[in-house]
Amino acid sequence: MNSSGQNRFNLFKLGYIIFPFISFLLTLKHYRSSWFKNALWLFIIFFGFSMSFIETIDAYAYKEKFVNSARVYKEFNSFFDVFNPAVTGKVDFLVIFLNYILRPFTNNYHFLFGVYGVIFGYFYSRNIDFVLKQIRPNFSNKLMGIVLFTACFIGFWNINGFRFWTATHIFAYGLINFIYLNKRKKGITFLILPLAVHFSFVIPLLVFLIYKYIPSYKKLYLILIFLLSLYNPLSNLSIVQANLLKYTFNEQLERKVEVYTSEEILEKSQESSFNTSSLKIGIIFYQRALILILTFLLIIKQNKLSKRENLFLKYGIILSLVGAIISFIPSMQRFLNVGMFLMLVGISISLLNNSSLYYKSRSIISKLGYLATILIIPLYLWIIFTFSFHTLFGNYFTVLIDDSDMLYSIGNLLMKTYK
Numbered sequence: 001m002n003s004s005g006q007n008r009f010n011l012f013k014l015g016y017i018i019f020p021f022i023s024f025l026l027t028l029k030h031y032r033s034s035w036f037k038n039a040l041w042l043f044i045i046f047f048g049f050s051m052s053f054i055e056t057i058d059a060y061a062y063k064e065k066f067v068n069s070a071r072v073y074k075e076f077n078s079f080f081d082v083f084n085p086a087v088t089g090k091v092d093f094l095v096i097f098l099n100y101i102l103r104p105f106t107n108n109y110h111f112l113f114g115v116y117g118v119i120f121g122y123f124y125s126r127n128i129d130f131v132l133k134q135i136r137p138n139f140s141n142k143l144m145g146i147v148l149f150t151a152c153f154i155g156f157w158n159i160n161g162f163r164f165w166t167a168t169h170i171f172a173y174g175l176i177n178f179i180y181l182n183k184r185k186k187g188i189t190f191l192i193l194p195l196a197v198h199f200s201f202v203i204p205l206l207v208f209l210i211y212k213y214i215p216s217y218k219k220l221y222l223i224l225i226f227l228l229s230l231y232n233p234l235s236n237l238s239i240v241q242a243n244l245l246k247y248t249f250n251e252q253l254e255r256k257v258e259v260y261t262s263e264e265i266l267e268k269s270q271e272s273s274f275n276t277s278s279l280k281i282g283i284i285f286y287q288r289a290l291i292l293i294l295t296f297l298l299i300i301k302q303n304k305l306s307k308r309e310n311l312f313l314k315y316g317i318i319l320s321l322v323g324a325i326i327s328f329i330p331s332m333q334r335f336l337n338v339g340m341f342l343m344l345v346g347i348s349i350s351l352l353n354n355s356s357l358y359y360k361s362r363s364i365i366s367k368l369g370y371l372a373t374i375l376i377i378p379l380y381l382w383i384i385f386t387f388s389f390h391t392l393f394g395n396y397f398t399v400l401i402d403d404s405d406m407l408y409s410i411g412n413l414l415m416k417t418y419k
């Protein structure tokens with residue numbers, strides 16, 4: 001970073017203390033700068049610290065667990081109980097670890113979510129910065145629609161569901177290092193690390209290992225998964241539960257399987273705000289995956305991609321299909337989003353980093369850019385419930401001074417206004 005760039009970043013750091021949101025908006029035009037990823041990281045930390053906690057979002061559950069954690073952790077015999085599934089009832093341990101470390105010092109959950117912002121924001125900012133750095137100066141601004149859609153698909157507001165979506169960005173960070181940057185040891189480390197955040201990420205890890213290290217069966221593997229997605233063997237939860245229980249190796253995993261494949265969970269998903277059954281959810285997500293796959297096929301037909309680009313994109317396709325298969329199991333639909341996000345990252349990088357592909361596919365890219373820009377709007381519909389007035393108009397000090405539920409949450413105010 002040159003001296004002028006460092007001075008500008010220092011100025012923005014001061015701005016993030018006084019008026020974080022405005023400072024964030026001003027940094028967006030400097031997305032090519034080497035310091036942009038750190039500026040984005042700073043804002044995400046503040047967003048976590050200042051976000052709202054209405055009862056209808058996942059963050060509220062994290063907040064309640066943190067507030068009650070002091071009572072729970074009195075039963076621990078030692079620090080190492082944090083990592084013991086027999087004591088915690090959890091296979092992954094990051095959230096328990098953070099609660100255990102922070103709770104003796106503060107009961108203010110804003111500090112907890114500030115720490116969430118530090119962890120989530122680091123990987124999110126690095127992933128998005130890597131995509132942005134692929135943009136060539138002479139490329140059309142229409143490509144920014146695709147990049148923006150990718151950045152918003154699993155955006156920084158997903159701190160709301162900290163465990164799963166943090167694991168997603170850590171996993172994506174590992175893939176980028178392993179495939180694009182050829183940093184194998186670092187890549188493998190960050191492909192395994194998500195298991196400590198959300199143990200279900202053993203699924204994308206196994207899918208990747210099978211695809212990467214059994215090359216002679218790659219085509220058969222893809223065909224098999226595609227056929228399974230057409231005739232889904234996992235649409236009957238009782239059969240799924242019986243088979244999965246055969247392979248659980250401890251009580252905690254057995255309990256997880258029983259919970260995630262229970263009829264109660266199915267009924268809960270059917271009584272969601274959208275009033276859709278798990279079957280309908282699976283079909284919706286499957287259709288979305290097919291749209292992305294067909295889009296990619298239209299693009300890749302124009303030009304041959306590098307081995308790295310092919311590996312990344314094909315893995316995204318396979319994980320999307322796997323996600324479509326397991327989306328019939330309640331709460332497993334999210335893995336289709338993980339696969340789709342990886343596909344979007346791969347498509348964006350392929351388009352931004354390949355001049356011949358870009359110029360041969362300009363008509364398609366132009367339409368995709370406009371479509372992506374339009375599709376960003378629905379992504380923001382629920383995001384308003386994670387924003388507080390302090391996020392937009394305040395700073396760290398205003399958050400600590402005024403934590404009124406009514407005035408604090410934009411989502412709460414809208415719900416009460418239009419109820």
